[in-house]
Amino acid sequence: MPFRANPWFSCNAAIAGIVMLAIVARPAHAQTFHAVTVEPFVIITDFPFPQAPQVRDHLVSLGERLHAELGLKPVRETVKIYLLKSPERYQKLLLAVMPQLQVGDTQRHGVFLRRRGEMPAMFVLWSDRVGTVLRHEFTHATLSANVANPSIWLDEGIASYYEAESLAAANLYRETLEPRLAASSAWTPDLARLERLRQMPEMGPMEYAESWSWIRFLLSGPPEVRDLLPKYLAQAASDNNPRPLSASLSRIYSSPATPLSDQWRHHFTASSEPSKRSTNSK
Numbered sequence: 001m002p003f004r005a006n007p008w009f010s011c012n013a014a015i016a017g018i019v020m021l022a023i024v025a026r027p028a029h030a031q032t033f034h035a036v037t038v039e040p041f042v043i044i045t046d047f048p049f050p051q052a053p054q055v056r057d058h059l060v061s062l063g064e065r066l067h068a069e070l071g072l073k074p075v076r077e078t079v080k081i082y083l084l085k086s087p088e089r090y091q092k093l094l095l096a097v098m099p100q101l102q103v104g105d106t107q108r109h110g111v112f113l114r115r116r117g118e119m120p121a122m123f124v125l126w127s128d129r130v131g132t133v134l135r136h137e138f139t140h141a142t143l144s145a146n147v148a149n150p151s152i153w154l155d156e157g158i159a160s161y162y163e164a165e166s167l168a169a170a171n172l173y174r175e176t177l178e179p180r181l182a183a184s185s186a187w188t189p190d191l192a193r194l195e196r197l198r199q200m201p202e203m204g205p206m207e208y209a210e211s212w213s214w215i216r217f218l219l220s221g222p223p224e225v226r227d228l229l230p231k232y233l234a235q236a237a238s239d240n241n242p243r244p245l246s247a248s249l250s251r252i253y254s255s256p257a258t259p260l261s262d263q264w265r266h267h268f269t270a271s272s273e274p275s276k277r278s279t280n281s282k
């Protein structure tokens, strides 16, 4: 789940920074925080964490994959990673930095924040899915370093795709889509609808799952679509109004004999994998 710079954030950024420092430093919390620099990260934890170099290596490796598969440049700036075991401290920190968050947002296991004039920051609650959440949020960090204002579906779709280490481990979203497909033959995926979404609250579980499925279709679908996403991202890096991916896909599948939704459905159903729940990070 990313939060982008906007006027509210800009005018409150300095205040939020002070509050965050207070939470980390105030003796009343009687909590020792640990900060380790493993470039390009500063990892801040509320418990001793000797595995920081392994986390760095894992995320740098993911960055190399994002470069190889999507053409995204590796993150060069320092990224703060707050990795907390205490749910109470985690929620308190999120609300101190982003007071406008809803209670439901603080239940998420991961949040990425980029604000003008501040280091980008990942907030991650320790859990048995911590690796998945770190990969999801780091993908947001990498994409946001390349594309200033990615559309919501694209941002979440790419992060959801790369949060899994392999396609076989990414079945949460498949499990979300399958009942909808089975329940209604009238339902069809609609990328143009996703492209019109502008607010995070519009992204429900179905929207996450469908966004994931479109990224998956673009990266592992028919050969004729596989270069669209890297080309789109390269254009989006310098152009705030790139041609929508739905338009590029519609041009490829302009024949009535090969409608896009049929191509999507064929790819989705043909690539069946054993179900295995993976994550709830956003």
Ligand SMILES: [Zn+2]
Residues within 6 Å of the ligand: 001, 002, 136, 140, 155, 156, 159, 281, 282
């Ligand atoms: Zn996300």
